[in-house]
Amino acid sequence: MEPHMISRIVRSQREFYCSGITRNVEYRRKQLKKLRDLIAGEDGLIVEALKKDLAKPALEAYAAEISLVLGELEYALKKLESWTRPRKVRSQLALLPSSSSVVPEPLGVVLIIAPWNYPFQLAIAPLISAVAAGNCAIVKPSELSPHTAEVMEELITRHMDPRHLSVVNGGPDTARELLDHRFDHIFFTGSSRVARMVMESASRHLTPVTLELGGKSPCIVDRDVNIEYAARRVVWGKFFNAGQSCVAPDYVLVDERIRDEFADAVKRAVVRFYGQDPRKSPYYARIVNRSHFDRLMGYLDQGDTVVGGQALAQELFIAPTVLDAVDPEAPVMQEEIFGPVLPLIPFSSFPEAIAFVNSRPKPLAIYLFTTDRVKQELAKNETSSGSFCINDVLVQFFSHHLPFGGVGESGMGRCHGKAGFDTFSHTRSMVQNTLAFDIPLRYAPYRFKLPLVKWFL
Ligand code: NAD
Numbered sequence: 364m365e366p367h368m369i370s371r372i373v374r375s376q377r378e379f380y381c382s383g384i385t386r387n388v389e390y391r392r393k394q395l396k397k398l399r400d401l402i403a404g405e406d407g408l409i410v411e412a413l414k415k416d417l418a419k420p421a422l423e424a425y426a427a428e429i430s431l432v433l434g435e436l437e438y439a440l441k442k443l444e445s446w447t448r449p450r451k452v453r454s455q456l457a458l459l460p461s462s463s464s465v466v467p468e469p470l471g472v473v474l475i476i477a478p479w480n481y482p483f484q485l486a487i488a489p490l491i492s493a494v495a496a497g498n499c500a501i502v503k504p505s506e507l508s509p510h511t512a513e514v515m516e517e518l519i520t521r522h523m524d525p526r527h528l529s530v531v532n533g534g535p536d537t538a539r540e541l542l543d544h545r546f547d548h549i550f551f552t553g554s555s556r557v558a559r560m561v562m563e564s565a566s567r568h569l570t571p572v573t574l575e576l577g578g579k580s581p582c583i584v585d586r587d588v589n590i591e592y593a594a595r596r597v598v599w600g601k602f603f604n605a606g607q608s609c610v611a612p613d614y615v616l617v618d619e620r621i622r623d624e625f626a627d628a629v630k631r632a633v634v635r636f637y638g639q640d641p642r643k644s645p646y647y648a649r650i651v652n653r654s655h656f657d658r659l660m661g662y663l664d665q666g667d668t669v670v671g672g673q674a675l676a677q678e679l680f681i682a683p684t685v686l687d688a689v690d691p692e693a694p695v696m697q698e699e700i701f702g703p704v705l706p707l708i709p710f711s712s713f714p715e716a717i718a719f720v721n722s723r724p725k726p727l728a729i730y731l732f733t734t735d736r737v738k739q740e741l742a743k744n745e746t747s748s749g750s751f752c753i754n755d756v757l758v759q760f761f762s763h764h765l766p767f768g769g770v771g772e773s774g775m776g777r778c779h780g781k782a783g784f785d786t787f788s789h790t791r792s793m794v795q796n797t798l799a800f801d802i803p804l805r806y807a808p809y810r811f812k813l814p815l816v817k818w819f820l
Contacts, residue, residue: 364531364532364533364537364540366540369531369537369540369541369544370544372501372525372529372531373472373501373541373544375525375526376472376499376500376501376526376527376529377471377472377499378526379499379524379526379527380469380471380472380498380499384527385469385497385498385499385527386468386469386497388443388444388447388497391443391447391494391495391497392440392443394494394523394527394528395436395439395440395443395491395494395495396440397522397523398436398487398490398491398494398523399433399436399437399440401518401522401523402429402432402433402436402487402518403433405514405518406425406429408514408518409424409428409429409483409511409514410424410425410429411510412483412510412511412513412514413428413482413483413508413510413511415510416479416482416507416508416509416510416511416651417479417480417508417604417605417607417648417649417651418647418648418649418679419604419648420645420646420647420648422646423603423604423646423648426761427481427484427603427604427761428481428482428483428484429483429484431484431488431761432483432484432487432488432491434763435488435491435492435763435779435780435783436491438763438780439491439492439494439495439780439784442780442781442784443495446467446495446781446784447467447497449464449465449466449793450464450465450466451463451464452464452465454794456819457819457820458794460796460797461794461795461796461797462794462795463792463793463794463795464793464795465790465791465792465793466790466791466793467496467784467785467788467789467790467791468497468788468789468791469496469497469498469787469788469789470496470498470547470548470787470788470789471498471499471546471547471548472498472499472500472501472546472547473493473498473499473500473501473546473547473548473549473550473787474500474501474503474541474542474544474546474548474549474550475489475490475493475500475501475502475503475550476503476538476541476549476550476551476552476553476561477489477502477503477504477505477552477553478505478552478553478554479505479507479508479651480604480607480608480609480651480701481604481608482504482505482508482511482512482515483511483514483515485552485575486502486504486515486530487502487515488778488779488783489550489552489573489778489783489786489787490502490519490528491783492778492779492783492784492786492787493548493550493787494527494528495783495784495787496784496786496787496788497788498547498548498787499526499527499528500527500528500529501528501529501530501531501541501546502515502519502528502529502530502531503530503531503532503533503537503538503541504516504530504532505553506532506533506534506535507651507652508651509532512530512532513532515530516530516532535557539564542561542564542565543564545568545570546565546568546570547570548570548571548572548573548786548787549561549565549570549571549572549573550572550573550575550776550778550786550787551572551573551574551575552575552576552609553575553576554576554577555574555576555577555578555772558574558576558774561574562574572775572776573768573774573775573776573777573778573786574769574774574775574776575609575767575768575769575774575776575778576609576727576769576772576773576774577609577699577701577727577773578613578699578724578725578726578727578769578772578773579613579614579696579698579699579700579723579724579726580610580611580612580613580726580727580728580729580730580748581612581613581614581615581616581719581720581723581726581729581730582597582612582613582614582615582616582729582730582731582732582756583615583616583617583710583716583717583720583729583730583731583732583733583742584597584615584616584617584618584621584625584732584733585618585713585731585732585733585735585738586618586620586621587733587734587735587738588621588732588733588734588754589734590621590624590625590628591628591631593625593628593732593754594625594628594629594631594632595628595632595635596732596754596755596756597612597615597629597632597705597730597732597756598629598632598633598636598683599632599636599756599757600612600730600755600756600757601683601703601705601756602633602636602637602647602683602703603757604648605647605648605649605650605681605683605702605703606683606700606701606702606703606704606705607648607650607651607701607702608757609727610727610728610750610756610757610759610760611700611701611756611757612705612728612730612756613699613700613726614689614696614700614705614706614707614708615705615706615707615708616708616709616710616716616719616720617707617708617709617710618709618710618713618716619709619710619711622687622707622709625707626669626685626687626707629669629670629685629705629707630669630670630685633670633671633683633685634670636683637683641671641673641680641682641683642673642675642678642680642682647683649678649679649680650679650680650681650702651679652679653676653679655701655702656674656676656679656681658702659681659700659702659703659704660674660681661694662686662694662695662700662702662704663681663684663686663704665686665689665690665693665694665695665706666686666687666688666689666690666693666695666706666707667686667687667688668684668685668686668687669685669686669687669707670682670683670684670685671683671684671685671703672684681702681703681704682703683703683705684703684704684705685705685706685707686704686705686706686707687707689706689707689708691708691719696708713738713741714741717741717742717745717746720746721745721746724771724772724773725747725748725749725769725770725771725772725773726748726749726769726773727748727749727750727769727773727774728748728749728750728751728752728756728759729742729746729748729750729751729752730752730753730755730756731751731752731753731754732753732754733753733754734754739753747770747771748770748773749767749768749769749770749773749774750765750767762779762780763779763780764780765779765780766778766779766780766781766782767779767782768782804816804819
């Protein structure tokens with residue numbers, strides 16, 4: 364988009380925000396309902412676009428993109444009244460007779476930059492929070508999922524008021540152009556490489572940022588597990604969207620005493636879910652583009668293949684692949700995989716697995732499979748990550764009751780449900796005093812007042 368067009372959109376949103384219309388809770392409710400009806404009514408169009416961009420199976424598209432967004436909308440509509448209500452807080456003795464309260468207020472005009480892997484949901488879920496909190500918003504979808512980006516532009520820009528909500532499509536140049544403008548918040552989802560540039564641009568205007576990033580989320584599989592169930596859940600979470608999920612288990616640390624049994628169970632689960640030839644499976648997505656395909660192909664020979672390894676460039680197909688005997692120093696264990704390649708690394712003691720996780724940057728998620736309560740507590744208490752999930756994978760992302768976000772290198776800030784509303788709000792502290800009378804204790808001359816002040820404060 365031309366720079367002057369971007370300037371015009373930002374300016375018209377700023378003017379619209381300053382008119383105060385979006386502060387009105389009923390206006391917000393109306394917009395959220397409109398969004399809900401739009402999305403529910405056009406879900407087929409969205410599923411179709413996701414299929415074109417990533418060959419996303421309809422169930423995965425519906426569950427992880429549309430249903431999640433509709434859930435966020437329903438929840439925001441249900442809670443809007445209570446989230447926006449001023450809350451009285453206590454006034455300590457020294458502040459009496461005044462009353463104190465905290466009031467959530469919108470931030471202003473916000474920018475949402477989204478990635479390509481869940482291109483609809485990762486653009487629209489933060490948009491819902493921004494609208495619920497009373498902001499105007501511009502969404503910049505990823506250029507790598509152009510069909511979904513186009514559908515979002517069609518739905519939002521055409522059906523919503525562009526002075527309130529706009530979709531600006533384009534690549535890095537468009538993003539940079541947008542970032543030259545002053546926003547009141549920037550919500551970025553993507554790689555840590557680009558996040559650094561976003562934060563640098565934001566610093567010019569002292570704009571606060573939320574950074575939803577990725578990294579290598581480990582999965583620890585202890586020997587005290589139902590191996591079959593653990594393998595199935597890991598395979599499901601890893602190969603959902605062909606491994607292109609920020610919260611996918613990146614690699615598995617498995618107790619060496621169950622390593623072979625677990626590898627066999629993983630192999631069985633892959634065949635059970637996707638058949639002997641996953642290329643023919645309608646339930647398996649494709650890699651987003653050739654450059655990611657080539658990057659992932661580079662990982663395939665970095666271990667012994669337990670299952671998978673087949674690929675076809677013309678179809679951007681890489682089979683669900685599990686690698687054993689992977690060197691922890693190999694590139695596949697250094698970079699976020701973000702694709703259907705699962706390294707298995709054996710460990711000989713539980714503390715060794717914990718130490719391995721702690722020797723690396725804080726991940727977006729840690730997954731642990733064990734029925735041993737002591738080990739569950741140990742892992743909970745001795746590690747840090749954006750989220751932590753015992754005996755399952757990915758599911759924490761789907762709850763609007765759980766704040767979602769990273770820590771350290773996996774990001775900063777939170778989204779989903781109330782946490783998303785808070786991200787796009789400023790909590791304003793209010794004090795209201797009376798002019799009916801005046802206590803002179805605070806005024807000079809102070810003379811004999813110190814003992815009284817000591818008693819009061
Ligand atoms: P990316 O960083 O390449 O791109 C993300 C967005 O930034 C795109 O819209 C892109 O156009 C834009 N962009 C590119 N260059 C830019 C620049 N110089 N300045 C400003 N914006 C620019 O990320 P991606 O490849 O789309 O997504 C993959 C990454 O996102 C992975 O690391 C993954 O883990 C992470 N991710 C995180 C979450 C989460 O919720 N934490 C969710 C999904 C993906």
